[in-house]
Amino acid sequence: MKVDLRLYAILDPERTRGRNLADLARAAATGGATLVQYRDKHAGTRDLVARARAIKAALAGTGVPLLVNDRVDVALAAGADGVHVGQDDMDAADARRLLGPQAIIGVTLKTQAHLGELATLPVDYGCIGGVFATGSKDNPDPPVGLAGLARLVDSARGTRPGLPVGAIAGIDATNASAVIGAGADGIAVISALFMREDVEAAARKLRGIVDGALAARGATDAGR
């Protein structure tokens, strides 16, 4: 499935100011999020399933898919559309086998080694991690920055032409345009969306920036 990564909204209960996850997901989708991920490293499985179901129900009719971070069991039980797997999570090939060909499976890419594996991974998108410094996740590695991002995106496109490639970590309204300018197909955001008072408005603004930057990049590419 061709995944739309333009505004990838990642819901982490630790970064929501304690608000209802389903309400926030709906607000993000209404504002223009194109993909939602539920990421929760602390809740027990029973709560994970209940929350994922509530988020999935809140997204009904929006056309916005829901992915679950890491947990294939939760995705299956809640009827989510797929999973996002990091380097410590289930192998993408195992996840594909359990979820089937229709599921969306995405992977985090942080290094050239990860990009080397990308050739054979049964995934629908890649997301370059660690672009800028972030408070949303402990990250021992230094940020790759815009130049690093551009290199990694180029490398991913060389390995898997046509694969959507997003970017994550520290992305907000101030740098989203530059991220798209560096070659990403979209931005994954956590705090820049779900720590804001008005999530729908924040989504609308970010989506506008991404769409504008994609259009500008398209014009530049066409003019070459």
Added chain:
Amino acid sequence: MKVDLRLYAILDPERTRGRNLADLARAAATGGATLVQYRDKHAGTRDLVARARAIKAALAGTGVPLLVNDRVDVALAAGADGVHVGQDDMDAADARRLLGPQAIIGVTLKTQAHLGELATLPVDYGCIGGVFATGSKDNPDPPVGLAGLARLVDSARGTRPGLPVGAIAGIDATNASAVIGAGADGIAVISALFMREDVEAAARKLRGIVDGALAARGATDAGR
């Protein structure tokens, strides 16, 4: 499936003195364990799957099933025989839907409320928790003791005649016979098996005690 709970060996990496999980599982099975569970609340999913696969491979040819605690995704990916779910884990009905009719699914029973739900749960066994004090798990509730165990087993049998019912928490060679005398079909052990120097010998001794107590109980029942 009729599950044999006589000696239910629970492998938790925190209670193994750092030894290889697959080797320990094999030693337990050789000594007489009838069921093995892999329980790990800390490892990432990729490691969980790798370890579960190694344990499953070590049990090949023994006829001893492997269950995974809580994680249906890990059980599916590793080809384990089922899961054990506690009250914070996936609902047994969801687990059954994902694992299919052939899987073994067991549930922890600690209170009369849990026992009330047992009537409709699609499970293959119940395990009465909190029998004695234990160092293997934080447990805020006081132990139910032998009298409490006998009441809970009776209640479970009233709700689900024929369902195998085990017991867990603080069970070792000194009290295993009394646990069986109180009505349990078997004992679930962690430290009494996997913290011992010679796991195979510890399993053989525990299995002997259980078999002896079951035979004595059978003789008593028959003599009534």
